[in-house]
Amino acid sequence: MAILNNLLLFTSTFQLLLLLRVSSESSQTAGDVSQFPTKFLELAKSPDVFDWMMRIRRKIHENPELGYEEFETSKLIRSELDLIGVKYRYPVAVTGVIGYIGTGEPPFVALRADMDALVMQEAVEWEHKSKVAGKMHACGHDGHVAMLLGAAKLLQQHRHVLQGTVVLIFQPAEEGLAGAKKMIEEGALKHVEAIFGIHFTNRVPLGKASSRPGSMLAGSGFFEAVITGKGGHAAIPQHTVDPVIAASSVVLSLQHLVSRETDPLDSKVVTVSKVNGGNAFNVIPDSVTIGGTLRAFTSFSQLEQRVKEVITKQATVHRCNASVNLTPNGKEPLPPTVNDVGLYKQFKNMVGDLLSEESFMEASPIMGGEDFSYFAEVIPGHFAFLGMQDETKSYASAHSSLYRVNEDALPYGAAIHASMAVQYLKDKASRGSEPPKGFHDEL
């Protein structure tokens, strides 16, 4: 198995180098690295890049695809990469695409976009409304893809000045199906030293970006429990084992995990968001199903274990049995998203150079989860929010059926992506980078 893996590694790295060397022979001159990053913003705002991104984003918006089903989205990405002459690996994690721009040599720095939509009905009436009933891009991933393609275009135009390789990661299944984890398992981070991700937000003004060092988004998990008793006549409770009472007790007891067992200065959430059981006025049901989510920055698995324990033991108090599923519908728990402090500083400085010092806003941690966290667990990562709020309209928050992307944010995202990659490689080169251990042995 190990030998086979090494062989595959050898083949793919070798092919990659070959591909990139061939393609870089035809590169044209386009200024030197000192003009970045301001130049990237101008270019990203030019119709050649901006209109192109908008067209791509609208096309994806019209045809939203769920996790691991992003076949048309992936096809569109590949055909656009073909058009601008960027080589890629496909498929990775079913529908994922990984593009490569630059020397084909270390250092390797990655930029990431997610591709999947949500199970929702779009309520916005506009020309490019979702054409698929019950599916919608309500988290802006259509725009994330367009921005990363925009960055690819900028970087490809300047590929001869890149002091290393930029890896473009288009991942499937961010919304609860751990697409990032699968991408990593299939080698997406091979040789990669650092990774950057961007997400739209309506809480930051257009033209500004926001992030923070350390914990930024919470670890997030789901639970579902079936509490089983013995149903019967609602007027003769002594002949039943009532799961409604047991479930009620469980819901209340779960609230004590945060209020009584957690440091008040350490943020955690346990929410029971669904309770299903019974459908008559005079019948005690056999069972009740409850479900919800838990969020934490620290001690996530301990909280999971306590959720399980409280549900089963509290059910027992009421003579019921409970089974608890911590990965309902295959939804795996996500680690917290933690930003590397060094990358955060680079990012903040870069936004200052690209836009202005006031264009960077320090973010507060939020309890939402992101599967970018899987990448940032393996290598240093930085996740940032990109503002889209402006005075003219109000923008709904993510996962709302009224969600809209402010397309004027696209050039900022493309320029930020491209600038971060160039900056990272430049800094690395000035500090003299060592190829990853074993890199040349493989060749």
Ligand SMILES: *[C@@H]1O[C@H](CO)[C@@H](O)[C@H](O)[C@H]1NC(C)=O
């Ligand atoms: C709970 O499980 C035990 C052991 O399997 C069983 O004996 C008991 O009848 C169950 N109770 C209910 C209410 O289902």
Ligand SMILES: [Zn+2]
């Ligand atoms: Zn989302």
Ligand SMILES: [Zn+2]
């Ligand atoms: Zn999202």
